[in-house]
Amino acid sequence: MPKAYGRLGWLWLSTLVFVLDQASKWFFETELNLYQQIVVIPDYFSWTLAYNTGAAFSFLADSSGWQRWLFALIALVVSGVLVVWLKRLKPQETWLAVALALVLGGALGNLYDRVVLGHVVDFILVHWQNRWYFPAFNLADSAITVGAVMLALDMFKANKPGETAHD
Numbered sequence: 001m002p003k004a005y006g007r008l009g010w011l012w013l014s015t016l017v018f019v020l021d022q023a024s025k026w027f028f029e030t031e032l033n034l035y036q037q038i039v040v041i042p043d044y045f046s047w048t049l050a051y052n053t054g055a056a057f058s059f060l061a062d063s064s065g066w067q068r069w070l071f072a073l074i075a076l077v078v079s080g081v082l083v084v085w086l087k088r089l090k091p092q093e094t095w096l097a098v099a100l101a102l103v104l105g106g107a108l109g110n111l112y113d114r115v116v117l118g119h120v121v122d123f124i125l126v127h128w129q130n131r132w133y134f135p136a137f138n139l140a141d142s143a144i145t146v147g148a149v150m151l152a153l154d155m156f157k158a159n160k161p162g163e164t165a166h167d
Contacts, residue, residue: 007089007097017105021139022112028123043129050136051119075111079104096154102147109140 032038032049039046082104089097113120122136 014105021109099150106140106143
């Protein structure tokens with residue numbers, strides 16, 4: 001890919017995340033009833049179907065509906081920033097390109113749900129016995145989390161390309 005396109009070649013990964021996310025959400029929506037659980041690992045892991053009208057951890061889920069469009073706008077702006085960032089990356093910045101592509105694919109997956117369905121479809125439930133439940137999530141959330149961890153780790157890399165030891 002020409003240098004002018006930066007690392008936009010990694011958009012294939014964003015597309016893959018989006019497609020896998022949407023396919024998995026479709027599968028669980030067609031196979032499960034709302035809040036039905038299928039235990040995969042007793043006391044630890046289940047499939048379930050849940051809808052989230054808020055943001056992470058159902059933040060603002062109880063609001064009147066305006067949050068749908070606020071979170072959609074935020075996701076759209078962030079997605080635009082991520083594409084521009086990918087375009088500006090140098091050829092050697094592969095780790096950063098993968099991180100950005102994962103976040104972008106996840107953001108677009110949840111954006112689609114929010115705009116088209118009015119809620120985000122979640123289906124992964126991690127729990128400990130019947131005492132503690134982590135909020136349900138999906139593949140898009142997982143990609144965003146992995147990408148964000150990669151971005152955080154990138155900040156700690158010693159001597160990034162283009163930097164000297166004393167920068």
